Amino acid sequence: MHSCVGLSCVLLLTVIGAATVERAEYDYFKYHPMSEITGWMAQIQKENPDLVSIMDYGKTYEKRTISLLKIGVNTGEKKKAIWMDCGIHAREWIAPAFCQYFVRQILDAYKKDPKMQEMMKNMDFYVTPVLNMDGYIFSWANDSTRLWRKNRSPGPAGCDCYGTDLNRNFDANWGTIGVSFNCCDQTYCGKDAMSEPEAQAVTFFVGTRKEDFLCFLTIHSYGQLLLLPYGHPNFTAPNYDELMKVGLAAADAIKKVHGMHYTVGTSPDVLYPNSGSSRDWSRMQGIPYTFTFELRDNGTYGFELPEDQIKPACEEAYSGALEIITYAHNKTFNGAVATAAATLWTVLLTVCVTSTNLM
Amino acid sequence: MATGELNPNHYQAQRAAKVVQHYLNTRNGSPFRLFRLSRVHSGNLEDLVDSGRKYQLEITVKESISNTTEKLSASVLFPREERQGSAQVQASCDELLKVNITAQEEAFYQQYKNSQNLVSAQYLPDSHGRIDDDMRPFWHLSIVASSFVMLKESNENTLYNMAQVANVTQLATENDQLKFDGHILLHDMVSQEIIHWKLQFTWSPPEGVKVLQMEQLPHCHHCEKPQNSN
Numbered sequence: 071m072h073s074c075v076g077l078s079c080v081l082l083l084t085v086i087g088a089a090t091v092e093r094a095e096y097d098y099f100k101y102h103p104m105s106e107i108t109g110w111m112a113q114i115q116k117e118n119p120d121l122v123s124i125m126d127y128g129k130t131y132e133k134r135t136i137s138l139l140k141i142g143v144n145t146g147e148k149k150k151a152i153w154m155d156c157g158i159h160a161r162e163w164i165a166p167a168f169c170q171y172f173v174r175q176i177l178d179a180y181k182k183d184p185k186m187q188e189m190m191k192n193m194d195f196y197v198t199p200v201l202n203m204d205g206y207i208f209s210w211a212n213d214s215t216r217l218w219r220k221n222r223s224p225g226p227a228g229c230d231c232y233g234t235d236l237n238r239n240f241d242a243n244w245g246t247i248g249v250s251f252n253c254c255d256q257t258y259c260g261k262d263a264m265s266e267p268e269a270q271a272v273t274f275f276v277g278t279r280k281e282d283f284l285c286f287l288t289i290h291s292y293g294q295l296l297l298l299p300y301g302h303p304n305f306t307a308p309n310y311d312e313l314m315k316v317g318l319a320a321a322d323a324i325k326k327v328h329g330m331h332y333t334v335g336t337s338p339d340v341l342y343p344n345s346g347s348s349r350d351w352s353r354m355q356g357i358p359y360t361f362t363f364e365l366r367d368n369g370t371y372g373f374e375l376p377e378d379q380i381k382p383a384c385e386e387a388y389s390g391a392l393e394i395i396t397y398a399h400n401k402t403f404n405g406a407v408a409t410a411a412a413t414l415w416t417v418l419l420t421v422c423v424t425s426t427n428l429m
Numbered sequence: 430m431a432t433g434e435l436n437p438n439h440y441q442a443q444r445a446a447k448v449v450q451h452y453l454n455t456r457n458g459s460p461f462r463l464f465r466l467s468r469v470h471s472g473n474l475e476d477l478v479d480s481g482r483k484y485q486l487e488i489t490v491k492e493s494i495s496n497t498t499e500k501l502s503a504s505v506l507f508p509r510e511e512r513q514g515s516a517q518v519q520a521s522c523d524e525l526l527k528v529n530i531t532a533q534e535e536a537f538y539q540q541y542k543n544s545q546n547l548v549s550a551q552y553l554p555d556s557h558g559r560i561d562d563d564m565r566p567f568w569h570l571s572i573v574a575s576s577f578v579m580l581k582e583s584n585e586n587t588l589y590n591m592a593q594v595a596n597v598t599q600l601a602t603e604n605d606q607l608k609f610d611g612h613i614l615l616h617d618m619v620s621q622e623i624i625h626w627k628l629q630f631t632w633s634p635p636e637g638v639k640v641l642q643m644e645q646l647p648h649c650h651h652c653e654k655p656q657n658s659n
Contacts, residue, residue, distance in 0.1 A: 101557055211656050216556045217592060217614065217623050222655070232653040235621075254648060256621035293618070331468070333438045340439055342619050369447075369590030370465060370493070372616055376558030 098171050099380045101163050104207050107199050110170060111139060118177055120144065121190065128271020131223040132204045136271050139173055142194035143187075150402060151282045152395055153357075154289065155198040155272065158236045158348065160205030160218045161373045162291040164365050164383055169199040169289065171384035172391065189395070192403050193284070196275075202236055202268055217373060221268055225253035226261050234260040237288075238344065239269045240351035243302045248337075248344030259346050272348060277355060284398040286352035286360040287391055292372050293341065293364035294332045296320055296390065299353035301337040301344035307353055310336075316359065316397050320390040327386040330366070337362075359398045363387060435472035435484075442472030444588050444619075445484035449503040451580040451589070452518035453490065458573030458638060460537055460566030461530040464522065467491040467498055481508040482585065492525040494569075499524040507585050515581045534634040537566055541607055547599040554593065567597050567609075570638065574630040575613050577640040582615075592616035592623055606631035606639070612646075625649075 096110055115122045121141055128136040142149060156169035176195060179186035200206050204222035208215050220233025231254035238249045244263035245251070252258060264270055276283060298313040300306070307313060317334035324332050333340050337347075341364075353360040366375055366383040375383065435442045446469045453464040470487040477483055484505040491498045503520035541548065553568040554560045560568050571594040579589040595612040602608060611628045625646035632638045 208656075210556075213552045213556060214595075214652065215656070216552075217616075219621060230650040230653075232655075254650060256623075335438065339436070340443075342440065368465075369616075371554055371558050372590055372592050374554045374556060374558040374593060376554065379558070 096170075096174075098167070098174055098384070100377055101167060101380075102170075103210050104200060104203055107166065107170065108137075111137060111199065114139060114173060114177070121177065121180065125196075127275040129267055130202070130204045131221055131267055134203045134207075136198065136201065136203065136268065138196050138198040138275075140194055140196055141173065141176060141190070143191045145191060149282065150193045150284050150399075151279065152193055152195045152398070153276060153283055153286045153352070154195065154391070155201045155287075155348070156289040157198075157200035157206050158202050158268075158288060159290060160202050160209040160220070161216060162289075162365075163209070163373065164291045164375045164380065165289040166200045166206065167380050168363075168365060168384050168387050169197055171380075172388060173197055173199075175388050185396070188403075189399050193399060198272075201272065205233070219256050220258065221266055223266060225258075229253035231258075234258055234266050236266055236268050237290075237348060238346040239264060239266045240273065240346045240348050242347060242350035242354050243300070243305070243345040246345045247302055248342055249346060257344075263346065269348075273351070276352060276357075280355040280357060283352070283355075283357045284359060284402055285395055286349065286357045287363060287394065288348050288361075289363045289365065289387070291365040291375065292367055292369070294330060294366060294368055295340055295362075295364040296332055296334045297337050297341065297349065297362035297364065298335065299350050299360055301347050301350050303338040303343050309358060313359070313361075316394055317361065319397070320361075320393040323389040323393040324386045327389050328382045330386055332390070359394055361394060363390070432474045432476050432482075435474055437469040437471050440588075441474060441585070442469045442484065442486060444583075444585060445472065445505045445507075446486050446488050446503070447588055447590075448505050448516050448580065448583045449486065449488060449518055449520050450490065451576040451583065452516075452520060453522060454573050454576035455580055455638070457522075457526060458569070458576060459530065459534060459634075460569045460632070461494055461533045462525075462528070463493045463569050463572060464525070465491045465493050470500070477506075479509075481506050481513070483507075490522055490525065492522075492528060494530075495525075495528045497525060497528060516583055518580075531634070538607065538634055541599065542602050542605070544599070547601070549596070549598040550594070551596050552593060553597070568594060570609070570630075570632055571597050571611050571613055573632075573638045574609075574611055574628050574640055575615060575626070577630075577638075578613075578626050578628065578643055579615060581643075586619055588618035590616050590618070595625070600629075603631070606633045606636060 115124050123140045124137050126135045126137050156165040202221050209218045220235050225231045235257045238257050238259035241263040245259050249259040250257045296317045321332045321334050349360045349362045446466050450466040467489040473485040475483045486503045489498050489500050499522045506517040550564050572591050575591040592614040597611045600608040608631050613626050615624045627644045629642040630640045
């Protein structure tokens with residue numbers, strides 16, 4: 071009797087064990103609240119311990135921890151880097167969805183694509199799925215908060231409203247154009263440049279590593295645009311021509327996926343002038359390839375992009391982002407590889423000639 | 430601001446072209462017909478000393494329910510001063526109007542004309558972008574009604590889309606027109622503001638959409654305070 075009970079226990083535990091190994095597949099084509107995204111990050115790290123680590127790099131106004139996924143092969147050496155952030159603006163839900171999809175794609179590609187394997191050896195990807203966590207959570211609170219844009223820090227004394235536009239708060243021609251100093255407005259740039267903890271977190275993390283970064287991609291919606299620096303009409307990026315060329319190649323890549331047209335250009339040309347954006351700040355740090363992605367759509371659904379469009383929106387954006395990342399990688403690395411190969415041949419030929427002469 | 434030939438991808442031509450979309454919707458929009466700006470092919474801007482700034486555009490417009498497109502010429506005149514009224518648009522999309530929607534319009538009209546249960550819907554689309562199939566025509570109607578507001582409010586420094594219908598409520602049919610109260614949220618891309626408007630509008634197949642009343646609602650400051658939620 072006693073041994074039968076024991077056997078039943080063993081069988082029961084085996085069944086339970088088998089059940090817990092069968093975890094639910096994460097649905098990349100639904101919108102996820104912050105708690106699920108945090109859980110997903112932990113799961114991704116757990117499933118890919120050799121490639122993925124989570125780094126905490128700041129706190130939001132409401133004291134939440136801002137984290138990113140660092141993805142790349144651990145070579146033990148200092149590596150070049152790609153930065154991607156999503157969700158600076160709370161209501162742009164397709165952006166965090168894209169960051170999650172991007173992570174899944176590059177990890178999948180690493181398994182089978184030699185080019186991605188090469189890129190992950192040479193570079194680390196730093197992906198922040200939701201930068202403005204307080205704002206994102208607020209936009210999930212109820213139907214009436216869905217269209218919140220800013221962070222959740224209170225306004226200055228004498229102003230009743232909440233929130234600073236994080237994409238006007240960076241120290242890049244701060245407060246000069248395309249901003250409001252009225253704390254109730256959607257483009258309120260804050261009381262000072264970098265007054266907001268979320269902007270400080272990015273500035274400190276990227277700023278202390280700025281020589282490493284090749285690309286800084288910041289993901290937004292809507293409008294179907296690829297924006298180059300600068301937001302201020304009187305300033306031109308030193309590599310404007312190259313940025314246009316790469317941007318147009320990315321737009322071409324996007325169009326090939328589902329036929330969608332993305333317009334490429336500086337903010338003042340194709341959208342509106344602005345200042346204090348994360349893209350401008352990163353270009354001013356010397357990071358060469360900095361772009362703002364404005365994803366689907368063109369105003370039909372706007373910020374409330376239907377979930378059945380998450381997949382195509384992410385697929386095309388991935389193509390575009392990969393175009394830019396691959397260009398940046400190849401410009402930095404294949405040139406070096408070619409030089410090393412040429413040097414080796416020169417040495418071998420010299421040895422050959424020398425030994426021939428000696429004969 | 431530069432006059433002459435415009436880059437069709439740049440903001441000047443794009444903003445003017447969006448106004449054409451709003452105009453076409455006010456003229457011919459219906460629960461089963463909705464116009465969307467698809468592409469701007471070319472643009473030209475003239476500064477007319479007395480009247481204002483006139484945009485001449487070549488655009489492609491899509492009728493989003495039948496998914497058909499038409500290329501057309503349009504002009505948009507933004508008056509020099511606000512007191513001179515809103516933008517004056519000249520455009521027509523004759524080909525797209527040939528798509529036959531008579532049967533759907535009539536069926537919809539009859540279904541709701543003498544209805545005992547007046548329809549009411551909130552948040553179209555919802556936070557996840559969903560719209561129930563039977564609510565779609567009301568979403569379209571609300572976009573058309575909003576287009577009257579967007580046309581009136583548009584200038585060279587705005588780019589309007591309807592962000593969401595907060596509420597649309599059917600009222601009793603009056604003079605054979607379906608009648609509605611709507612609370613709609615407009616998004617102006619340039620300022621990034623969400624602007625609330627209350628509208629009262631009517632529709633019938635022969636008359637199209639007419640807006641009886643429109644009123645902008647003030648920004649709700651106390652609505653921004655932290656909510657009691659996790």
